Amino acid sequence: MSLETSSALQRAAPRLMADAPVLTMAGMSRAYGAVQALRAVDVSVYPGEVLGIVGESGSGKSTLLRMMNLEDTPDNGDYRLRLPARADRNLFELDRYERRMLRARHIGIVYQNPHLGLLMHHSSSGNVAERLLVAGERSFEVLRSKARVALDASEFPLARMDARPIELSGGMQQRVQLAKAIALEPSLLLLDEPTTGLDVSVQALVLDTLKRLQRERRITMVLVSHDLGVIRTMADRVMVMRHGAVVEQGLADQVFQDPQHPYTQQLVHAKL
Amino acid sequence: MNANSFILRVQGLAKTFRMFHLEATLHAFEDVSFDLSAGEFLLLRGHNGAGKSTLLRTIWRSYLPVAGQVLYQSRHGEIDLANAADVDIALLRREEIGFVTQFLNARPRVAAQDIVAEPLLLAGHERTAALEQARHWLDQFGVRRELWRAYPSTFSGGEQQKVNLARALILPQRLLLLDEPTASLDAGARAALVSRLAELKAQGVAMIGVFHHPGDVAQLIDREINLGTRVVAPAQHEEPQYVAV
Amino acid sequence: MSLATLTKPWAATSYGFLDASAKRELRRKMLKAVAVPGCQMPYASREVPMARGWGTGGLQVTLTLANPGSVIKVIDQGADDGVNAASIRRFVSSVSGAAQTWDTLDASIIQSRHRIPEEILRENQVLVLQVPDPEPLRDVESNISIARQMHADADYGKLWLTLYEQIVRKGRIMQGASYPALVNGRHVITPSPIPRWDVPKLHMSKHLTILSAGREKRIFAVPPFTRVEPLVFSDRPYLVEDHAGLTCQRSGLSGFFMNELPMDGGGSRFEVSDSNLGIKAIRRTEGEPDGIGDTWYRNGEYSA
Helix, strand or coil: CCCCCCCCCCCCCCCCCCCCCCEEEEEEEEEECCEEEEEEEEEEECCCCEEEEECCCCCCHHHHHHHHCCCCCCCEEEEEECCCCCCCCCHHHCCHHHHHHHHHHHEEEECCCHHHHCCCCCCHHHHHHHHHHHCCCCCHHHHHHHHHHHHHHCCCCHHHCCCCHHHCCHHHHHHHHHHHHHCCCCCEEEEECCCCCCCHHHHHHHHHHHHHHHHHHCCCEEEEECCHHHHHHHCCEEEEEECCEEEEEEEHHHHHHCCCCHHHHHHHHHHC | CCHHHCCEEEEEEEEEEEECCCCEEEEEEEEEEEEECCCCEEEEECCCCCCHHHHHHHHHCCCCCCEEEEEEEECCEEEECCCCCHHHHHHHHHHCEEEECCCCCCCCCCCHHHHHHHHHHHCCCCHHHHHHHHHHHHHHCCCCHHHCCCCHHHCCHHHHHHHHHHHHHHCCCCEEEEECCCCCCCHHHHHHHHHHHHHHHHCCCEEEEECCCHHHHHHHCCEEEECCCCCCCCCCCCCCCCCCC | CCHHHHCCCCCCCECCECCHHHHHHHHHHHHHHHHCCCCCEECCCCCCCCCCCCCHHHHHHHHHHCCCCCEEEEEECCECCCHHHHHHHHHHHHHHCCEECCCCCCCCEEEEECCCCCECCCCCCEEEEECCCCCCCCCCCCCHHHHHHHHHCCCCHHHHHHHHHHHHHHCCCCCCCCCCEEECCCEEECCCCCCHHHHHHHCCCCCEEEEEECCCCEEEEECCCCCEEECCCCCCCCCCCCCCCCECCCCCCECCCEEEEECCCCCEEEEECCHHHHHHHHHHHCCCCCCCCCECEECCEECC
16 A cells, blocks of 8 residues: 555454455556556455445556456456366466356356447347356256346346347346346356446346345455445445555445545545 | 453554545544453443544444554454454454444345344344344334334334344344444333343343443443543544545 | 560360369368368369359369269259259369269269258268358358357357247247258358258268358368257257158159249149159159169158
């Protein structure tokens, strides 16, 4: 942490937590031309935890999330996921095929823009089924019933399960994305501004669904948002990013009630 | 002293708030030290602004201390809450340390009985039994039966407070931090609260409390400590204004 | 420097019409295609005296394979006597000296548009299929560069998805001809617009099949004894056209793929699509030796 932060005690390494992190990133750096998008960022996410990443546009939070989804590769950095029956190795060493399969089986993502996450002209159930098809499911009835279960868990109205996303409202599109993301019970669920751009009332309903899923399934989540309200509702721990670096991290209530870094204080002020 | 004779040992604990936009530092308290044993009830005294609530929140780690130690004997071993890793604090909050306020963090579309049962479910209790207990405590705190399956986000403040207490006290913790839980509580619920606290205390739960009217819990108090008045902050600011509660 | 120093002296057309380098290109790409079953290999498709889309891909393969000992059969929708089929057959024969035949059993090279003959092909026969559009992913991914990456990644989720959606919307898979099939467990191909009836004939067959698209400049192959599995859901069996119960009005054959001839008044007549098989059957009714070989289908059931 920079010298600017207040004089709070440095925190020790975890001692009581017996579980190993699901996600570990170390020394993540990435430059795009002259822009240093990430500066030596370290992240750990523990099982069942919701990590919120907050920061303004250009802070590097979305770049970091793209790395977590193996959509981009850093200049430097080590990324590991603790997955059942998989060797522990830096995931950036995987080839494109292995990355794709790992992503399909173990990582779910909900994008702010549903066009990134959905085939808009295929059916909603088909969007969910495609994920299962990539993972090798070949029974039509199983595809159908698993798609139904996932859509139902995302509180998507089943009467419309074969409607095309292009015909649906923004909130419903996000539910289809969510259903697709959770259909294979991923080890990691990534949420990139999942409710940004939705009406406030719709946003509340989608967040509510996410909370319920988190409560019932203990899904490990990483949530990126510039909206402190969303982060506060969802996150157990918060990481504050600025100019590609982590300026502060802590328990959500601590970051919001006792922010240590001038930038975080500014953010919290702005929210109030 | 034998390491096992206290559950919490606070030594030289200090908290200041730095407010960068004012280029100012608020001193909440400093050099606070005390020990707390299992089953002991400690009352924090002091005038407004002495930092009583701030001290509770510093132990709970909503606030980060700037100096001192908060040695806590967890089931997993001794740990200093003042500098413990965030995930360790989160673990202790799930399993061992409770914080009781008058405010409920109601969530939309979660029924009262589910909110109350949640700590038991997270601790691995079976769902039917957990709901059974939840209904028992809602009843004890005087929440009417017809509200148990309703969503507390629409309840009155008083009813929300009762749901909150039922939730906060359903799972026996090892250490309870009580931040004016009796404020604005009706007599029946207050009696239920005191009796539940007495029961937990008898089970060995250690408690630190801040009460507007300590008389409410007079029979529980074992010891008091008085937070000094050497606070630099203006009296009307118990906490810095940016604090979101 | 004069024109004469820059050009070769005039000579009659090369053997087999194509020049040596064109044939070498075809041979190399055919070998690659055989080496990686089902993988589309780009090749330098030449001009031939025929318009693109009329079988130029198949013709270049046939011209490259043909030699004076070859016996050429060319069919169009199962028929040897179509104008296009007859023209191609005569052309190949005239530029290579290869013999011509209508009989599937006699042929060493069979070039075909839209059908695989009903009689079982042997180890020493090559089937050349004309392919209008070699890309099975065309409908799900219009960007051909991305489609090639998808093949590289065996990323066929979207293709499966279209089959899923056909069942959801119509209750069954609507794909008729060009039914996508997985070759050797790795690459999905379109088997050219052959009917579903013919796709099983490619699976673990004794003969070599080369599929060539002249306009699209892609060649791919199904080597002998290679798995060719149509994409089907485990609980939705692969169905071939419902032709098993139809009878050919001219030859009396039944249990083979038929052409439907609409009649005045709304009815239909059927004729066996494999015309040479029909001719053999008619000969049989006239008391001549029929010479019909073993067929993939028996009594309308695939049994090879």
